Amino acid sequence: MKETFYDVMRRQGITRRSFLKFCSLTAAAMGLSPLYASKIAHAMETKPRIPVLWLHGLECTCCSESFLRSGHPLAKDVILSMISLDYDSVIMAAAGHQAEAIVEEVIAEHKGEYILACEGNPGLEQDVTGGMSCVVAGRPYTEQLRMAAKDAKAIISWGSCASWGCVQAAAPNPTGATPIHKVPGIGNAPIIKVPGCPPIAEVMTAVVTYLVTFDRLPELDRQGRPKMFYSQRIHDKCYRRPHFDAGQFVEAWDDEGARQGYCLYKMGCKGPTTYNACSTVRWNGGLSFPIQSGHPCIGCSEDGFWDKGGFYDRLTNIPQFGVEANADTVGGTAAAIVGGAVAAHAAVSALKRTQQKGDQE
Amino acid sequence: MGTTIRNEPAVYVYEAPLRLWHWFNAFALLVLCVTGYFIGAPLPTLSGEASDHFLMGYIRFAHFAAGYIFVIGFVFRIYWAFVGNEHARQIFLPPITNPDFWDGVRHEIKWYAFIAREPRKYTGHNPLAVITMHVMLVWGTVFMIVTGLALYGEGTGMDSWQYTWFSSWVIPLFGQSQDVHTFHRLGMWFILLFVITHVYVAIREDIMSRQSLISTMISGWRTFKDNREVDDGH
Structure with missing residues (x-):
C-alpha cells in the first residue's frame, strides 16, 4: 500500500493533535466551513501522496523561499511531505544525471497524475535564436517545461513570473520571458495562477492542500487565480482604510502622517488595484505586511506591475506618451492646448465680426 | 444686409425630456469630473482622528451617485432616441454614407477656419457638431x-x-x-475637451450663426435670424 500523507506526518513525529489543528487551520484559511476540517483530515489519512515536479525557469527563487517559510510551523513539514516532491532543483540534495532522470521517471510512471509546479518562466528567445538564457542539465528549460507539461494533471504557476512574466519580462524583454499559460506547445493541463512576488506562503500551501483534499482545482477567477485568495483587493481589507476614507494621507516619508500610520495612497500604494490576501493573511505567520511596515503596496501580484513607472506614483505612466507622462499630464496638456485654441479662436472670431459689421455700415 | 425681417417660423426641436437630460447630464459630468479628479489626486491630508472625518468617503459617494445619474440618464437618452422626435436620434446616427453630410462637414470646417463667410442654416445640429458629439460624447460616455x-x-x-x-x-x-x-482618467480628460469645445462653440454659434443655440436647449424652440431657406431640409 502506498504511503498516505498521514503516515508521513506520523513518521515525522507530528502528533494527531497537531495534525487535526493543521486541518482546521487550513479549512479556515480556504474559507471553508469547519466541517471540512474532518474532510481534509480524512483525505490526508487515506489518499496516496501526489507526485509533484517543481521546475525552475527564469526566476529568483523567492517563491521557494516564501514557501519554505510557511507561517504555521507545521505547514512546511506537512506540505513538503504531503506532496511527494520528487524533483525540485533548489532544495533537493541529489544532483547530476540521476537527479535529472527522476523527471522522466515521474512523467512515465505517473502519466496524467502528477502536478507540475512552475516557478519562473521560460525564455522563448531560446526557440528563436537558440540562445542559452536558461539551461537545465545541458538542455534549454523550454524543452524540460514542455515535456513535463504535456502529461501533467494540473500546472501551478507559482508567483508573478510563471503567472504574468514579472521583472524578466520587463520591456524590452530580451530573453522573451513568457508566462506559462502563453507558452506555445504547453499542452492542455489546467493552469492555476498563484501570483505574487513571492506569493504568500500560506496561500501556496493552501492551494496544494486544496488540490490534494478535493482532488480538483479550486474555483478560479477569469484570470485563473484561486478566488479564495484573489477575489479582493488589498485596499478592501486594509487596516489603514479608515484613514483613506477620512482623507488622511502620508504626503512625505518623514511627515506626521507617516508616523501616525495614515493611508499610503498618495505615496503610490497599489492596494486599491491589487488582488491578493496580504491585508488579511499577512506575512511571516501573520506578523505584518508591507503597508503595516509603512511602505506602499507595489502591486506585485498584478500583471504588468513592473512596467508602470515609479512604484511611488499614484497615477502611473503611460509609456506611449514618452517618459514621465501620466493621465493628468497628457490630459492637462491637451486641455491647455484646446483651451488656448478656443481663446485664440474666440479673439479672431470677435475681430472678424467687428470687421464685417464695419463693412456693412 | 441691414435689418432683417425675422418671419421664419420657429421650430420645436428639443422636447422637454431631452432638455432635462441635457442639463442633468451636464450637472452629473461636472460632479464626476471634479470628484474624479480628487479621487486620483486627493486634497491635502487632514489631521486628527480618522473618526472625525469622512472626506474621501463623501467625495467617492458623490462620484458614485453622479455616476448612477450619468448611467441612468444615458440609458434613458438611448430610449428617447427611439421614441423622441427625429432630432433625438441625430447624435446617435451620423449619416456617414451621405456625401452631402460630408460636404456639410467641410463647409462647417471652412466656417470655423474663417474661410467661409457665412455658415449654413440648420434646424438640427450642423454636420460637424453631429460628428463631434457622436465620437466624443456618445462614445466617450459609453467608454466612461x-x-x-x-x-x-x-x-x-x-x-x-x-x-x-x-x-x-x-x-x-x-x-x-x-x-x-x-x-x-484619460477618458475624463477626453470628455473635458469635449465640454470646453462644446461650451465655446455653443456660445459662438449663438452669437454668430444663423439660428439660436443656447435658448433652444432651454425652451426647446429653434429660432432663425434670417428668412432664407434652411440647409438641412426641415
Whole structure:
C-alpha cells in the first residue's frame, strides 16, 4: 500500500493533535466551513501522496523561499511531505544525471497524475535564436517545461513570473520571458495562477492542500487565480482604510502622517488595484505586511506591475506618451492646448465680426 | 444686409425630456469630473482622528451617485432616441454614407477656419457638431460608463452585477485594474475637451450663426435670424 500523507506526518513525529489543528487551520484559511476540517483530515489519512515536479525557469527563487517559510510551523513539514516532491532543483540534495532522470521517471510512471509546479518562466528567445538564457542539465528549460507539461494533471504557476512574466519580462524583454499559460506547445493541463512576488506562503500551501483534499482545482477567477485568495483587493481589507476614507494621507516619508500610520495612497500604494490576501493573511505567520511596515503596496501580484513607472506614483505612466507622462499630464496638456485654441479662436472670431459689421455700415 | 425681417417660423426641436437630460447630464459630468479628479489626486491630508472625518468617503459617494445619474440618464437618452422626435436620434446616427453630410462637414470646417463667410442654416445640429458629439460624447460616455462600472464592481465584489457584467471582462481586457484606472482618467480628460469645445462653440454659434443655440436647449424652440431657406431640409 502506498504511503498516505498521514503516515508521513506520523513518521515525522507530528502528533494527531497537531495534525487535526493543521486541518482546521487550513479549512479556515480556504474559507471553508469547519466541517471540512474532518474532510481534509480524512483525505490526508487515506489518499496516496501526489507526485509533484517543481521546475525552475527564469526566476529568483523567492517563491521557494516564501514557501519554505510557511507561517504555521507545521505547514512546511506537512506540505513538503504531503506532496511527494520528487524533483525540485533548489532544495533537493541529489544532483547530476540521476537527479535529472527522476523527471522522466515521474512523467512515465505517473502519466496524467502528477502536478507540475512552475516557478519562473521560460525564455522563448531560446526557440528563436537558440540562445542559452536558461539551461537545465545541458538542455534549454523550454524543452524540460514542455515535456513535463504535456502529461501533467494540473500546472501551478507559482508567483508573478510563471503567472504574468514579472521583472524578466520587463520591456524590452530580451530573453522573451513568457508566462506559462502563453507558452506555445504547453499542452492542455489546467493552469492555476498563484501570483505574487513571492506569493504568500500560506496561500501556496493552501492551494496544494486544496488540490490534494478535493482532488480538483479550486474555483478560479477569469484570470485563473484561486478566488479564495484573489477575489479582493488589498485596499478592501486594509487596516489603514479608515484613514483613506477620512482623507488622511502620508504626503512625505518623514511627515506626521507617516508616523501616525495614515493611508499610503498618495505615496503610490497599489492596494486599491491589487488582488491578493496580504491585508488579511499577512506575512511571516501573520506578523505584518508591507503597508503595516509603512511602505506602499507595489502591486506585485498584478500583471504588468513592473512596467508602470515609479512604484511611488499614484497615477502611473503611460509609456506611449514618452517618459514621465501620466493621465493628468497628457490630459492637462491637451486641455491647455484646446483651451488656448478656443481663446485664440474666440479673439479672431470677435475681430472678424467687428470687421464685417464695419463693412456693412 | 441691414435689418432683417425675422418671419421664419420657429421650430420645436428639443422636447422637454431631452432638455432635462441635457442639463442633468451636464450637472452629473461636472460632479464626476471634479470628484474624479480628487479621487486620483486627493486634497491635502487632514489631521486628527480618522473618526472625525469622512472626506474621501463623501467625495467617492458623490462620484458614485453622479455616476448612477450619468448611467441612468444615458440609458434613458438611448430610449428617447427611439421614441423622441427625429432630432433625438441625430447624435446617435451620423449619416456617414451621405456625401452631402460630408460636404456639410467641410463647409462647417471652412466656417470655423474663417474661410467661409457665412455658415449654413440648420434646424438640427450642423454636420460637424453631429460628428463631434457622436465620437466624443456618445462614445466617450459609453467608454466612461463601461470602465466606471468595472471599477465600481471591484468595490461591490465578485458576486455583484457590476462585477459580473463589467469588471470580469474589462479588467483582463486592459491588463489589470491600474490600467483601467489610467484609461478612465484619460477618458475624463477626453470628455473635458469635449465640454470646453462644446461650451465655446455653443456660445459662438449663438452669437454668430444663423439660428439660436443656447435658448433652444432651454425652451426647446429653434429660432432663425434670417428668412432664407434652411440647409438641412426641415
